[in-house]
Amino acid sequence: MWVFLLAYLAAFGGATILGSEESFDEKLQDGFDLLRSDPNAYDTMEFRRRAHELQEGTYTDYEEPSKDVAKAMELYAESTRGHEGAFAEDVNNDVRVGIALFQGDMMLSKAQADEILEDMEVSMGRRKKRQAYRDHKYPATLWSDGINYAFWNASNPARRVFIKATEMWSEDTCLEFREDNSATDKVWVTDGAGCWSHVGRLGGTQFMSLGDGCGYIGLGLHELGHTIGLWHTQSRHDRDDFISLRWENLMYDWHDQFGKETESTNYNYNITYDYGTVMHYSAVSPHLSANGQPYMIPHDNKFLPTLGSYILSFYEKLMVNLHYKCLDKCPKESFDKCANGGFPHPRDCSKCVCPSGYGGRLCKQRPPGCGKELTATDEWQEFQDTVGQENYDRYAANDEFLFCNYWIKAPRGRKIEVIFKNYSADNLGVGGCQWAGVEIKTLKDKRHTGYRFCSAEYIGTSFVSAHDIVPIIHFSRVYKVTTTIRYRIHPDGGKPTKPTTEQPLQPETTIEPETTTTEPTTQPSSKKTPPPTSKPNKCLDVLLCNVLKKLGFCKVNDIKPEFKAKVCPGVCN
Numbered sequence: 001m002w003v004f005l006l007a008y009l010a011a012f013g014g015a016t017i018l019g020s021e022e023s024f025d026e027k028l029q030d031g032f033d034l035l036r037s038d039p040n041a042y043d044t045m046e047f048r049r050r051a052h053e054l055q056e057g058t059y060t061d062y063e064e065p066s067k068d069v070a071k072a073m074e075l076y077a078e079s080t081r082g083h084e085g086a087f088a089e090d091v092n093n094d095v096r097v098g099i100a101l102f103q104g105d106m107m108l109s110k111a112q113a114d115e116i117l118e119d120m121e122v123s124m125g126r127r128k129k130r131q132a133y134r135d136h137k138y139p140a141t142l143w144s145d146g147i148n149y150a151f152w153n154a155s156n157p158a159r160r161v162f163i164k165a166t167e168m169w170s171e172d173t174c175l176e177f178r179e180d181n182s183a184t185d186k187v188w189v190t191d192g193a194g195c196w197s198h199v200g201r202l203g204g205t206q207f208m209s210l211g212d213g214c215g216y217i218g219l220g221l222h223e224l225g226h227t228i229g230l231w232h233t234q235s236r237h238d239r240d241d242f243i244s245l246r247w248e249n250l251m252y253d254w255h256d257q258f259g260k261e262t263e264s265t266n267y268n269y270n271i272t273y274d275y276g277t278v279m280h281y282s283a284v285s286p287h288l289s290a291n292g293q294p295y296m297i298p299h300d301n302k303f304l305p306t307l308g309s310y311i312l313s314f315y316e317k318l319m320v321n322l323h324y325k326c327l328d329k330c331p332k333e334s335f336d337k338c339a340n341g342g343f344p345h346p347r348d349c350s351k352c353v354c355p356s357g358y359g360g361r362l363c364k365q366r367p368p369g370c371g372k373e374l375t376a377t378d379e380w381q382e383f384q385d386t387v388g389q390e391n392y393d394r395y396a397a398n399d400e401f402l403f404c405n406y407w408i409k410a411p412r413g414r415k416i417e418v419i420f421k422n423y424s425a426d427n428l429g430v431g432g433c434q435w436a437g438v439e440i441k442t443l444k445d446k447r448h449t450g451y452r453f454c455s456a457e458y459i460g461t462s463f464v465s466a467h468d469i470v471p472i473i474h475f476s477r478v479y480k481v482t483t484t485i486r487y488r489i490h491p492d493g494g495k496p497t498k499p500t501t502e503q504p505l506q507p508e509t510t511i512e513p514e515t516t517t518t519e520p521t522t523q524p525s526s527k528k529t530p531p532p533t534s535k536p537n538k539c540l541d542v543l544l545c546n547v548l549k550k551l552g553f554c555k556v557n558d559i560k561p562e563f564k565a566k567v568c569p570g571v572c573n
Contacts, residue, residue, distance in 0.1 A: 032100045035107075043108060043109065043110040044101060044106075044108045044113065047117060054121065069244075073246070073294050076283060077284070077294065079305065079455040079457035080284065080429050080430055085282070085432075086213070087281070087308060089285045090286065091214055092104055092196065093287035093288070095193045096193075097193045098287070099254075104257055105195055106199055107198045108198075120259060140201070144324075146175075146176035147175065147227065147228070150186055150189070151179075151189050154210065155210075155212075158190075160215065160397060161210060164217055165217065165223075172345065175228065185205075186206075187227055188205055192209030193209065197223040198227065199227075199230075200227070200228070206227075209223075210223065216399075216434075217400075218434055221278045222278050222279060225316070230279050231266070233280035234258070234281055234296060235259065235261055236261065237263050237266040239260050242273040242275070244296075245297075247295070251288050252290075269323070271319050274448055275306045275307055276313045277313045278313070281296070282432055283304050284296075302451050305452055306450075306451060308432030309434070310401075310432055311356075313356075314447050314449070318447075326346035327346055330346070330349035331349065334350065338362055339362050340358045341363070342355065342358065342362070355447045356450070358471065367405040371385070372407075376488055379488060382421060382484055383406070383484070383487075384483070385404050385482065386482040387474045388476035388481050389477075392480075398477045401475045402475065403473060406471070406472040407471055408485075410469075411468065414468050415465050415467075415468070416442075416468065416490060417463070417487065418485060418487050419460065419461070420440065420485065423454070423458075426456060428455065429454050433453070435454070436477065437453055437454035438472065438475070439471075440452075440463060440470070442467075470487070
């Protein structure tokens, strides 16, 4: 038996065998059985069944990727291979609930499920829309009187990341969170199966699960974002203008989970697509990829490592403030004072909320703390920066990033050429650079998240700025990491990096409803953060390894440990 299975693994990689192990309906039922305590679990399961039926056979013909895209996919796969990350879609597939949730981590009410199904049928030409709407229940789906929450059988990691996430979401918005067991409308935070939430306020009691494996700040921010009313960035109606789906790299049972909304149900307040949001999935998940290759490719493929962030983006803060009308109380003059794309702070209109890399009351300065201003000349220069914990404890929570902010400045109107020269860590390359990384901001839109890198595979990547200031943000929430950057004034003035369109904020414009809408702590986390060890094994666990593990492959004495480590290094430890 083992000879046959291992021969199959060698010949075919194993990614395709999982589909024959259990049918979609069986896996869906298994997931529902684990979620059935939630009142909306059945409606969500039935939605998934119908959505899967609608999508069957839709994506069959795949275009060959261009040489540039193929190279970018292979580089990204190499940079992340064997590295440990934490994403909701991975956790939920580990515990077998992801398939029974909308897009892997959302519980839907029947009304939401019906609206999305109607939208799918209209987009596929199978029916006409009954009406045009943008969340017809808005603003009832807002937590206008604050978000009440209570804990029910919640673990210490779940409590920790939830409370920290409330602090981060409220810091630059008008959102209020309070623990209140007796409130009529509230969120029960529980240690359930997986990481998931409802979207927006449903009325009455609703649940958020932060179960085993969800004790990471990025997962808390993501699931709380759903509760606030946000959907996934990659499902925006305009996503095809910014990313391409490589359906051949995605497990078939997940094709319908990567559908997109339409303009009638998705309103984004004229805010552009941002690759660096916490609501964006990473480019690849080991559980969802059919072959280990990424299935979401930004049109600017240098953004591949940025997808899957653990850091709240500026545009997410702005969207929530507009969605909840937090900025209505600030006079127009306060908007005019904020430089570099900032907006008035909803709790103090005299100061501004600034894009990453900018600081001061009016966003005209480098953020405080470590880092400094550097002056570019016609000659190449370089600088090194080291950031991270002096006494890193992999068993601690490690929720908070340490940041160092640099500004590279050139004479007014000149462009700056920047090269990512070196990165010292060799096992932190995961989607979104969720452990540590460097962000390089060269786009015309200063509010957009910059390019993030966290692996040596991207050494040599170069940029030309659109402005005469380039913010460089170096960050880590684990051990110390050193980055080296080269820079100079571009010799011919430089052509700016292709920009994301910057939409000016219009505070006086009536906002239409949205349909979808520092020191580290030391508490124990539910999962270890990555150790500063040697380079990882380059053999990536494929999906057949899960089957082999169930069959006892890892415990068979007749198979040498070295061979187990080579074939399935992850599941066999």
